[in-house]
Amino acid sequence: MFIELDLQSETPIYTQLVDQIVEGIACGALQPGEQLPPIRSLAEDLGINLHTVNKAYNLLKQEGLLQVHRKTGVIVQPGEMPGVTEAFEEKLRRQLRSLAAAAAVRGMAEEVFAQESRSVYRDIITNRGGE
Amino acid sequence: MFIELDLQSETPIYTQLVDQIVEGIACGALQPGEQLPPIRSLAEDLGINLHTVNKAYNLLKQEGLLQVHRKTGVIVQPGEMPGVTEAFEEKLRRQLRSLAAAAAVRGMAEEVFAQESRSVYRDIITNRGGE
DNA sequence: GTGTATGTTATACATGTAATATAACAAATA
DNA sequence: TATTTGTTATATTACATGTATAACATACAC
Structure with a gap:
């Protein structure tokens, strides 16, 4: 993955995660429908806790940028993106x-x-x- | 004063204070050298604690936007503003x-x-x- | 000098957030 | 049935926010 965390930063880890995933989608590094790593793997890769990843994924889900299917895992919103509300x-x-x-x-x-x-x-x- | 606080907001009170004072300086409502209310008065006016006002004033002092003289009180930076560092x-x-x-x-x-x-x-x- | 108004510092407390650690649960699929 | 996924529930630690009091230090007016 392309995620880089700064654990010394004053920006919360989950916020850094959210920001970088949004950027990834914005620049095309993450395509609609593309799969994101399971929370446990990503957490382990980054050396952080499962709940921190979960929080980030959930925020993005609430914003309509990610879809979460049980077992299938997490994917980038495949169809219509949220739009400027x-x-x-x-x-x-x-x-x-x-x-x-x-x-x-x-x-x-x-x-x-x-x-x-x-x-x-x-x-x-x-x-x-x-x- | 022109300060309006939203106590329900997720933005901390001292941040709202900082933002509105910066805006005040930016738009000219607060002129260089102009006096700001004493922390105790402002705190009372806004119905918040003295330390919350103090925190905001101190952040702005560290950024070079305010000067704090003992007894004289707090004034908007009279001379050179910080500039784009x-x-x-x-x-x-x-x-x-x-x-x-x-x-x-x-x-x-x-x-x-x-x-x-x-x-x-x-x-x-x-x-x-x-x- | 005395008093007063200012910012400053210290301590304590309550509440919430961020992050971690475990554990168990629920659902989909091989 | 076993595994992999997200979900939920507790508990704990550390830190941020905001409050409450109290005392201190300095400048100024009298």
């Missing part, structure tokens, strides 16, 4: 707001901030990794 | 990355995402509030 828009704006304010205060111009966003987005879908 | 750039990119991936997965196009960022930024500095 009103709730998602709100959440996105709320988080962008915090970043934009911090950027503005430090003198980062509007266009630079927008360009930064665009460039980060592009880095993801072109699978370059970003750093 | 390497550390800030990294942190910004890391957080944008998570948002961009989530947006991409839901089919939000690159240009829409960039435009969204630009528009949120503009909302802040033009002091319209945003919602």
Whole structure:
């Protein structure tokens, strides 16, 4: 798997997992219908607890990005992806707001901030990794 | 004061405080050198504990956005604002990355995402509030 | 000086979250 | 039947959040 954890980071492990799986789907490294490792294997591979993986998988299931079949295991949502809901828009704006304010205060111009966003987005879908 | 807290929110109170003060500085509602309420008054006004306000003020002090003088109280950084450091750039990119991936997965196009960022930024500095 | 308003520090407590460790359960399939 | 999967249930540890009190240190007004 392509997952890399930073156990020293202040971002919770399950969040890192969620983020990297979402990125994987976004950039095409994880195709719709593709199988993810069983929670126990992935947990062992990463040296973490089964429940931590489970929590991440469940969050993604609730968001409609993963499907969980008993015994079959976990796969990337095969058909329609969730789409941009009103709730998602709100959440996105709320988080962008915090970043934009911090950027503005430090003198980062509007266009630079927008360009930064665009460039980060592009880095993801072109699978370059970003750093 | 212009602070509004949502005690039901999952975002910690001190984070909400930090965000709103940063926004206040960004949009000009809080001018450089301007005085902020004493921690005890603000805490009482908002119906929260003194230490919660103190934590927020201290984070902003560490980031160089506030100055804390004993007895004089807390003021908005009067001279040079922090600027876009390497550390800030990294942190910004890391957080944008998570948002961009989530947006991409839901089919939000690159240009829409960039435009969204630009528009949120503009909302802040033009002091319209945003919602 | 005395008093007062400020931020600071220390201690304690309650609650919730993150992560781990075990164990057992439920369902699908070989 | 046995195995592999996700699920659920407890328990424990550590840490974060928020509160509550109390005391301390400094600057300023009087």
